[in-house]
Amino acid sequence: MVYNKSAQTWRWAAPAALSIGLAALASPTTVQAEQTLRIAMTASDIPLTTGQPDSGFEGYRFVGYTIYDALINWDMSSADEVSGLTPGLAESWEVDEDDQQVWYFHLREGVTFHDGSDWNADAAIWNLDKVYDEDSPQFDARQAGNVRGRIPSMDGYEKVDDYTISFTTSEPDAWFPYQLTFLLFSSPAQWEALDGDWDEFARQPSGTGPFKLTRLVPRERAVLEPFADYWDADRVPQVDRVELLPMPESSSRTSALLSDQVDWIESPAADAIARMESQGMTITSNPYPHTWPYQFSMLEGSPWRDINVRKAANLAVDREGLGALLGGMMVPAVGTVTPGHPWFGEPEFEIGHDPDEARRLLAESGYSSDNPVEIKVLISTSGSGQMQPLAMNEYIQQNLAEVGIQLEFEVLDWESLFPNWRRGADHQTSLEAHATNITFGWLDPFAAFYRFMHSSMAPPNGFNWGYMDDPEYDRLLDEAKVTFDQEAQDALLAEFHARMVDDAAWLWVAHDVGPRAMNPRVQGFVQSKNWFQDLTPVYIEE
DSSP, rough: OEEEEEHHHOOTTTTTTOOOOOOOOOSSSSSSSOOEEEEEESSSOOOSSSOOOOSSSHHHIIITTOOOOEEEEEEOSSSBBEEEEESSSEEEEOOSOOOTTTEEEOSSOOOTTTTSSSSSSSHHHHHHHHHHOOTSTTTHHHOOOOOOOOOOTTEEEEEEEEEEEEESOOOOOOOOOHGGOOEEEEOOOHHHHTOOHHHHHHHSSSOOOSSEEEETTTTTEEEEEEEOOSHHHHHOOSEEEEEEEEEEOOHHHHHHHTSSSSSSEEOOOGHHHHHHHTTTTTEEOOOOSSSEEEOOOOOTTOOSSHHOOOOOHHOOOHHHHHHHHTOOOEEEOOOSSSSTTTTTOOOSSSSSSHHHHHHHHHTTTOOSSSSSSEEEEEEEOOOTTOOOOHHHHHHHHHHHTTTTTEEEEEOOOOHHHHHTTOOOSSSSGGTTOOOOOOOEEEHHHHHHHHHHHHHHHGTTTTTOOOOOOOOHHHHHHHHHHTTTHHHHHHHHHHHHHHHHHHHHHHHEEEEOOOOEEOTTTTEEEOOOOOSOOOOTTTOOOO
């Protein structure tokens, strides 16, 4: 598999492909001098700035993909197309045709770090050692902890020549390029100039990204300014500086926006949206790879082993009404991925609000409102990506009770619910529950499907909490994982997803839409269908 650049577009050459697209970013016709974009984040502190951020995907969004690049970046230029992969610090890559556990990456020449030092294979290997070689002087346990779990196939790496490196994976894995989007590259020269002190490096970081950090005040602010020598001329920032401000409380973010202390806030509270709109603020949103489901237990004795119960639950939820409860800030889910996605497929089971059909299905299995199915579900009070879990679950509880499914909730704090995910439905901390309600992102096939639905991912190996064990699921996923032609891989994943929907394998409720609120002066923002967003085209219209 070879990744080649043609005169007009990037494409995968036979025998492989990863679907991507490069759309030109529109630049404003006039840009005012000394423009500052002030953003209120949901984080309580500035994410780690050394190269491998913490604070989850918000860290990657604001101090990861701004200050740094990966070998493979996300194309975030479109609000309409699902984000794909695009060359970053590697111009091309290919898997060895004779040994599909070996990948070669051809590095981009002429790139410099913010400190002026050169990007090359030595810098790449130095960065790999900082997270994988515990005996290397630059090894940083904190960065390693933030990224190694995101690259499960990594087995080895080496320098081939000054602008080529190779990776060895633990097994053939066509999804390996997705994993490398999380590995970001810091300047070895800057680290050495700072006497090998990662804490000092955090205050004076040097990456290759479109922004450079010029000021850091923990728990108060980080200031980013354009890197004029950024290698991608289409992504040179339009503002003079970006100020990142930690504000974990939604009410504080709302007040800051309405009082003109900031220009942009993440995750506005649903009950504040109307007030912000009435004062002229812009609310942006776009479905992105994020799903809010119930994951079922398939252990002996679980009511979800009955497909009629699974289908009835999916037909009982009034997703439109739930959307109204959330101020319109959700998209009804009819599967793990959204319709129109290459992996959605053509399922025959149509998920929607049809309580009469739900009652009919339950009656076939001997259930009714007078003789309801009794189901226990683990839910949380809050948590990353959980949206508004208490209000949402109470609404679903009412919907399901109307057709003959009685839900009992075990309400846990997020710090208890999340680790239970990998312990499994039969673990004592699951409290004999029949489902768990944890949201997740599906940027790649492993994250979307394999870790939940493959039998080998049953606890403690993965997140197959409910012990799903379907030989046909395993066959399709195993075949997709070693299929390096993208169209063929997409077709297998679409077949898998359609089967999953037809089986009503989970209760799918919602997709988050990443709501943001902005002062109308903020222009040029393109909200991509991604967890991550590009700040480079944004400008302030005075």
